[in-house]
Amino acid sequence: MSNVKIRLTILNFLQFFVWGTWLLSFGKYLNSTLGFTGEQIGAIFMAVGIGAIFMPALMGILADRYIKPNTVFGALHILGAGMLFLAAQEQTFSALYPVMLIYLMLYMPTISLNNSISYEILKRERFDVVKAFPPIRVWGTIGFIIAVWIVDFLGWGVSENQLYFAAAFSLILGLYSLTFKTQKPAKTGEKFSLYKALGLDAFVLFKERKMAIFFIFSILLGAALQITNMWGEAFIHDFGSLTEFKDTFAVKNNGIIMSISQMSEVLFILTIPFFLKRFGIKKVMLMSMFAWVLRFMLFSAGSPVGIGLALIILSNIVYGMAFDFFNISGSLFVEKEAKPEIRGSAQGLFIIMANGFGAMIGAYFSGWIIDLYTANGVKDWDSIWAIFGIYSLLVAIAFMILFKYKHNPEEIKKAEEAGKI
Numbered sequence: 001m002s003n004v005k006i007r008l009t010i011l012n013f014l015q016f017f018v019w020g021t022w023l024l025s026f027g028k029y030l031n032s033t034l035g036f037t038g039e040q041i042g043a044i045f046m047a048v049g050i051g052a053i054f055m056p057a058l059m060g061i062l063a064d065r066y067i068k069p070n071t072v073f074g075a076l077h078i079l080g081a082g083m084l085f086l087a088a089q090e091q092t093f094s095a096l097y098p099v100m101l102i103y104l105m106l107y108m109p110t111i112s113l114n115n116s117i118s119y120e121i122l123k124r125e126r127f128d129v130v131k132a133f134p135p136i137r138v139w140g141t142i143g144f145i146i147a148v149w150i151v152d153f154l155g156w157g158v159s160e161n162q163l164y165f166a167a168a169f170s171l172i173l174g175l176y177s178l179t180f181k182t183q184k185p186a187k188t189g190e191k192f193s194l195y196k197a198l199g200l201d202a203f204v205l206f207k208e209r210k211m212a213i214f215f216i217f218s219i220l221l222g223a224a225l226q227i228t229n230m231w232g233e234a235f236i237h238d239f240g241s242l243t244e245f246k247d248t249f250a251v252k253n254n255g256i257i258m259s260i261s262q263m264s265e266v267l268f269i270l271t272i273p274f275f276l277k278r279f280g281i282k283k284v285m286l287m288s289m290f291a292w293v294l295r296f297m298l299f300s301a302g303s304p305v306g307i308g309l310a311l312i313i314l315s316n317i318v319y320g321m322a323f324d325f326f327n328i329s330g331s332l333f334v335e336k337e338a339k340p341e342i343r344g345s346a347q348g349l350f351i352i353m354a355n356g357f358g359a360m361i362g363a364y365f366s367g368w369i370i371d372l373y374t375a376n377g378v379k380d381w382d383s384i385w386a387i388f389g390i391y392s393l394l395v396a397i398a399f400m401i402l403f404k405y406k407h408n409p410e411e412i413k414k415a416e417e418a419g420k421i
Contacts, residue, residue, distance in 0.1 A: 015140055267320055
């Protein structure tokens with residue numbers, strides 16, 4: 001592997017390592033250690049959605065027109081390290097919420113900037129981006145998994161140490177990114193349009209019934225993803241309050257158990273071309289939705305030992321299909337249906353719907369459900385997961401009825417040849 005690829009691999013590894021240090025375990029920390037209500041935890045996780053709606057576009061404008069991308073990226077991570085350090089010291093909702101909101105508004109744009117920096121450097125070094133970037137990006141997922149494992153092994157999942165740990169690596173990543181050389185934004189005679197820069201021109205797609213339905217369901221599926229991120233570890237951790245489960249491997253290492261989801265994600269990505277060619281985009285999306293149903297229902301029947309543990313592990317394996325089959329095939333659908341002049345904005349709109357509005361809705365309403373099914377500090381997880389499963393089932397049935405799309409294997413073949421999948 002060339003020196004350039006190694007350096008970009010480290011960049012991608014650290015980018016998602018920072019996220020993995022806290023994303024899955026933070027809800028557990030807020031619930032078990034700080035004693036926040038479901039609604040309060042939901043409000044904090046809504047900040048993920050807020051950060052994903054406008055900040056990536058705004059920071060993208062900055063990197064495209066005024067400041068070198070790696071400088072913007074580095075500054076965001078260095079400032080983010082400071083916010084994480086402050087967050088680790090706050091123990092009340094009123095104090096922690098604004099700090100995490102600011103942090104997530106700093107972090108979320110770095111995901112797209114990470115891709116932009118990688119693409120620019122690979123192109124400058126004359127690499128085929130389609131072939132060279134995926135093996136580099138997969139190390140981001142590996143970084144996420146390793147971070148989860150470290151936090152879990154060290155017992156930091158219910159401690160503020162996860163935030164100090166994240167702050168340290170955010171600072172390291174920010175400083176490391178400043179060592180890269182990226183191009184200064186070129187001045188063009190084109191008149192600047194904030195409307196286009198924010199991707200608002202892609203909202204014209206809502207005039208088409210098929211696209212409007214697709215984007216609405218992107219929000220609904222984004223909500224399901226946020227539910228998993230928020231409550232997965234907290235669910236398994238809560239079994240520790242029962243004598244027969246408190247010393248089980250799953251309770252003591254719930255982060256490792258949940259990281260099976262990310263391992264599954266890596267594997268299911270490889271199966272997407274086969275499923276798309278065989279079944280088409282609509283059926284693949286439906287597979288994703290029914291996988292979410294199965295994901296939640298298996299959690300509802302799960303426990304930390306025996307068959308119950310097998311069901312939780314199976315739920316984590318199913319996650320790969322639930323996540324990948326909608327996100328990847330959905331991105332391909334947008335690529336095919338949007339006109340070339342708004343294709344980039346349309347992809348951004350897809351992210352805003354799923355990771356922005358979807359995440360906000362999932363965070364708020366799941367917190368409300370959690371509070372509704374909590375009595376004397378004890379959560380009725382069986383009912384909670386069953387409700388989330390029923391929600392996913394209704395989404396799948398509605399999508400099956402409302403979304404009309406005819407499978408054309410030739411179009412999938414052309415997309416594959418063009419490197420889109």
